[in-house]
Amino acid sequence: xxxxxxxxxGYHALFVVFMLAPILVVCWVAxxxxxxxxxxxxxxxxxxxxxxxxxxxFIAAFWRSLWLGALSSAxxxxxxxxxxxxxxxxxxxGRGAMTALFMSPLMIPHVVLGIAFLRFFTEIGLGGxxxxxxxxxxxxxxxxxxxxxxxxxxGLDRALEHAAVSLGASEGTVLRRITLPLVLPGLVSGWALAxxxxxxxxTMTVFIAAPGTETLPVRMxxxxxxxxxxxVTSVSACVIAVTVAALVVLDRGYGLERLLAxxxxxxx
Amino acid sequence: xxxxxxxxxxxxxxxxxxVDGLSVGVEKGEFVSLLGPSxxxxxxxxxxxxxxVEPSSGAIRLEGRDLLAVKPAKRGLGIVxxxxxxxxxxxxxxxxxxxxxxxxxxxxxxxxxxGETLELVGLAAFAxxxxxxxxxGQQQRVALARALVIRPQILLxxxxxxxxxxxxxxxxxxxxRQIQRxxxxxxxxxxxxxxxAMALSDRIVVMxxxxxxxxxxxxxxxxxxxxxxxANFLGKTNLVNGxxxxxxxxxxxxxxxxxxxxxxxxxxxxxxxxxxxxxxxxTVIRQNTGEAMPAEGAWVHLVWAAEP
Amino acid sequence: xxxxxxxxxxxKSAPYLLSLPALLLFAAIVVVPLAMTVLLSFHDxxxxxxxxxxFILKNWxxxxxDPYYLExxxxxxxxAFFVTVLSAxxxxxEAYILxxxxxxxxxxxxxxxxxxLLISVVARTLGWALLFxxxxxxxxxxxxxxxxxxxxxxxxxxxTGMVVALTHVLMPYMVLAVWAALQGLDPQIENAxxxLGAGPFTVLRRIVLPQVTxxxxxxxxxxxxxxxSAFATPAIIGGRRLKVASTLxxxxxxxxxxxxxxxxxxxxxxxxxxxxxFGASRLVERxxxxxxx
Numbered sequence: 001x002x003x004x005x006x007x008x009x010g011y012h013a014l015f016v017v018f019m020l021a022p023i024l025v026v027c028w029v030a031x032x033x034x035x036x037x038x039x040x041x042x043x044x045x046x047x048x049x050x051x052x053x054x055x056x057x058f059i060a061a062f063w064r065s066l067w068l069g070a071l072s073s074a075x076x077x078x079x080x081x082x083x084x085x086x087x088x089x090x091x092x093x094g095r096g097a098m099t100a101l102f103m104s105p106l107m108i109p110h111v112v113l114g115i116a117f118l119r120f121f122t123e124i125g126l127g128g129x130x131x132x133x134x135x136x137x138x139x140x141x142x143x144x145x146x147x148x149x150x151x152x153x154x155g156l157d158r159a160l161e162h163a164a165v166s167l168g169a170s171e172g173t174v175l176r177r178i179t180l181p182l183v184l185p186g187l188v189s190g191w192a193l194a195x196x197x198x199x200x201x202x203t204m205t206v207f208i209a210a211p212g213t214e215t216l217p218v219r220m221x222x223x224x225x226x227x228x229x230x231x232v233t234s235v236s237a238c239v240i241a242v243t244v245a246a247l248v249v250l251d252r253g254y255g256l257e258r259l260l261a262x263x264x265x266x267x268x
Numbered sequence: 269x270x271x272x273x274x275x276x277x278x279x280x281x282x283x284x285x286x287v288d289g290l291s292v293g294v295e296k297g298e299f300v301s302l303l304g305p306s307x308x309x310x311x312x313x314x315x316x317x318x319x320x321v322e323p324s325s326g327a328i329r330l331e332g333r334d335l336l337a338v339k340p341a342k343r344g345l346g347i348v349x350x351x352x353x354x355x356x357x358x359x360x361x362x363x364x365x366x367x368x369x370x371x372x373x374x375x376x377x378x379x380x381x382x383g384e385t386l387e388l389v390g391l392a393a394f395a396x397x398x399x400x401x402x403x404x405g406q407q408q409r410v411a412l413a414r415a416l417v418i419r420p421q422i423l424l425x426x427x428x429x430x431x432x433x434x435x436x437x438x439x440x441x442x443x444x445r446q447i448q449r450x451x452x453x454x455x456x457x458x459x460x461x462x463x464x465a466m467a468l469s470d471r472i473v474v475m476x477x478x479x480x481x482x483x484x485x486x487x488x489x490x491x492x493x494x495x496x497x498x499a500n501f502l503g504k505t506n507l508v509n510g511x512x513x514x515x516x517x518x519x520x521x522x523x524x525x526x527x528x529x530x531x532x533x534x535x536x537x538x539x540x541x542x543x544x545x546x547x548x549x550x551t552v553i554r555q556n557t558g559e560a561m562p563a564e565g566a567w568v569h570l571v572w573a574a575e576p
Numbered sequence: 577x578x579x580x581x582x583x584x585x586x587x588k589s590a591p592y593l594l595s596l597p598a599l600l601l602f603a604a605i606v607v608v609p610l611a612m613t614v615l616l617s618f619h620d621x622x623x624x625x626x627x628x629x630x631f632i633l634k635n636w637x638x639x640x641x642d643p644y645y646l647e648x649x650x651x652x653x654x655x656a657f658f659v660t661v662l663s664a665x666x667x668x669x670e671a672y673i674l675x676x677x678x679x680x681x682x683x684x685x686x687x688x689x690x691x692x693l694l695i696s697v698v699a700r701t702l703g704w705a706l707l708f709x710x711x712x713x714x715x716x717x718x719x720x721x722x723x724x725x726x727x728x729x730x731x732x733x734x735x736t737g738m739v740v741a742l743t744h745v746l747m748p749y750m751v752l753a754v755w756a757a758l759q760g761l762d763p764q765i766e767n768a769x770x771x772l773g774a775g776p777f778t779v780l781r782r783i784v785l786p787q788v789t790x791x792x793x794x795x796x797x798x799x800x801x802x803x804x805s806a807f808a809t810p811a812i813i814g815g816r817r818l819k820v821a822s823t824l825x826x827x828x829x830x831x832x833x834x835x836x837x838x839x840x841x842x843x844x845x846x847x848x849x850x851x852x853x854f855g856a857s858r859l860v861e862r863x864x865x866x867x868x869x
Contacts, residue, residue: 008673015670019689022703022744025714029706037712079598086594098595101602109805109849111822112613112842115829119616119839120609139605142598159353162320165340166347167418168370181357196694203807203822207829220698224812228705236699243695251687260690260752
């Protein structure tokens with residue numbers, strides 16, 4: 001049903017170039033054989049990818065980011081499931097306010113959160129700790145986990161649970177056999193979106209991470225402050241590759257639109 | 269004492285009485301319909317029998333026992349929901365077998381009974397399908413099978429046919445009646461479709477604003493409506509000079525109430541007329557016998573026999 | 577069937593119990609730290625005495641009257657404004673064009689345009705530094721070798737550079753918002769207009785645009801808020817000389833160690849943003865509620 005004329009498609013092409021150029025150029029530079037920033041044309045090399053091995057702090061930061069993301073997303077999902085069920089099922093006083101509260105981290109600038117957590121964690125002795133990192137990440141990814149879990153809970157037909165009860169199921173059985181399996185897709189995608197947001201987060205984390213607890217984006221950011229050399233481009237290229245792979249998997253499995261916007265766009 | 273009795277059942281939501289002192293007795297094996305417009309309290313009544321809504325006052329007794337004292341999971345009622353409420357993540361066989369699972373029936377026995385019931389509703393070949401792979405009519409039958417397989421004391425149907433298109437609905441009505449006759453389960457149907465209620469039921473309960481306006485066999489309620497509401501709700505009726513007359517009782521004669529035909533609509537097996545008379549607009553229904561019928565604009569005379 | 581309970585006695589406290597874990601978490605980890613930060617902004621600080629927990633207005637007075645801070649906030653919101661306008665002007669048409677594509681192209685390009693949202697912002701901004709950074713920036717090198725320019729286009733450490741890079745980073749949010757709005761449109765409405773004789777530009781201007789405007793506006797609110805509070809991109813492109821609110825707060829906290837002052841900057845940013853976002857959201861809702869109910 002493409003009704004796009006040449007003008008529209010031309011604009012679209014330029015737009016896509018604009019969106020992709022920075023990402024592609026980073027990947028391109030990563031393959032330079034030179035010891036400095038350059039754009040490889042006739043010779044390509046993997047030297048800067050191998051070089052990552054000589055910087056254990058990057059590798060450590062990568063694993064830390066992975067673990068941090070997985071853990072904080074799992075906790076965020078675990079906490080948001082009962083909250084989502086409460087909000088989706090019941091009309092109670094303070095429901096709107098509570099939902100707004102849980103979504104508020106989206107509205108609070110991460111720099112403010114970074115400062116707040118830095119102060120708070122220092123006061124309670126968690127300054128620069130991994131625990132502090134996890135807690136702060138749970139907070140900022142919770143809105144994403146909650147939004148998707150809530151969409152699943154809302155989409156769940158209450159009649160299904162009534163049907164199960166009428167057939168003799170106890171409340172525990174209903175939860176286990178009907179509610180949770182049907183809410184699971186929302187949970188998984190909530191976890192995935194939360195993970196991605198945690199993995200990428202740099203603004204808040206740069207305030208509260210200490211040299212021993214740096215995440216990958218923070219390590220990259222701090223490295224760039226001092227110098228831009230091909231090393232950080234090869235690290236970036238790896239990050240981009242992993243993200244793209246995860247993106248494709250997510251889109252196939254769930255749909256990128258649904259993931260980001262919380263609802264599906266229709267086919268016409 | 270009847271098999272199931274609703275005694276003075278009332279449900280109040282704030283100031284609004286959804287169900288107001290409803291008393292009905294249902295005999296074992298009977299097919300009873302709760303019929304009425306939306307908001308008349310029929311669905312709320314069903315929910316109270318099922319246990320999802322607590323009555324404000326009144327009693328429900330099943331074989332003399334107080335049903336309200338029993339938790340919904342233990343009432344042993346078979347329910348077909350308006351949206352069918354099939355478990356999307358389970359196959360047809362798993363859906364139908366779920367109630368048996370909850371009852372602790374062994375796997376082999378479960379498979380046998382599920383197979384039996386699927387045969388009964390004509391879906392034996394669909395056991396391993398998922399609900400989303402089936403049509404609306406098929407899903408409806410799965411819902412019915414799931415409710416019947418547990419051998420419930422009462423079958424509750426909440427507007428089960430309202431999502432089907434007209435032709436399918438007619439077919440399902442006939443099938444539903446046959447199945448109910450075969451299995452013999454006491455059945456309560458909730459519907460707003462008076463034709464459906466009359467077609468399926470041994471007795472109908474015509475409800476309006478939470479109260480039963482008439483309880484009786486369909487034929488009786490139709491011919492001898494207890495109130496104007498019932499008269500208007502079941503079929504069409506005319507009020508001519510203070511007398512209610514059914515449209516199919518009126519014919520075109522030589523003398524009688526004079527009028528001229530405003531509209532004539534062909535409906536296959538009958539003609540529907542709207543006739544302008546001095547007594548107001550009168551609806552007339554005449555069988556299609558192949559004879560020539562008065563056209564729009566024609567002058568006619570309306571005759572009918574006095575109601576007994 | 578809507579019902580008030582699954583079985584047994586109705587449990588009125590169920591929703592509260594269910595939300596308790598999340599509530600406790602938020603009370604402890606969000607409300608308390610934020611309150612502490614606001615308090616912090618009223619504390620005193622000295623290079624040798626550190627943070628002194630008193631209640632004075634010194635920091636607030638400084639931030640609200642010193643021209644350095646006013647200029648910096650002005651820059652922050654100016655950049656945010658331009659980023660918002662650019663992303664709306666260029667993002668909305670793209671969303672419209674995407675919407676009219678056939679699948680599979682539609683899905684593919686949606687992935688291409690929205691995907692970068694999930695790619696690290698550091699990597700994306702790094703790309704801009706590589707493209708335009710001084711003499712060695714790719715674009716500059718190419719343009720210079722073609723003889724089109726003699727000196728490299730200024731990009732790093734310019735507001736323009738920050739605006740362009742931020743627009744790139746935040747553009748997907750705008751496309752997403754407009755896209756979501758477009759999904760809610762009945763395609764037959766456009767056909768109805770065409771059947772009544774409207775030309776393509778009239779259809780765009782009089783039919784599509786008015787319906788999509790709420791989407792553009794909500795996208796604008798998101799982009800503005802994110803642009804004003806952006807950190808990584810201004811830090812990399814702006815360097816040490818061109819500060820915005822976030823990078824200034826970072827400086828105060830991690831370099832100068834004047835935490836109270838940094839807290840003041842951050843709280844002020846938060847308050848202004850919340851006010852703008854709420855006010856704008858209300859306006860949009862009110863204005864468009866009567867159209868869309």
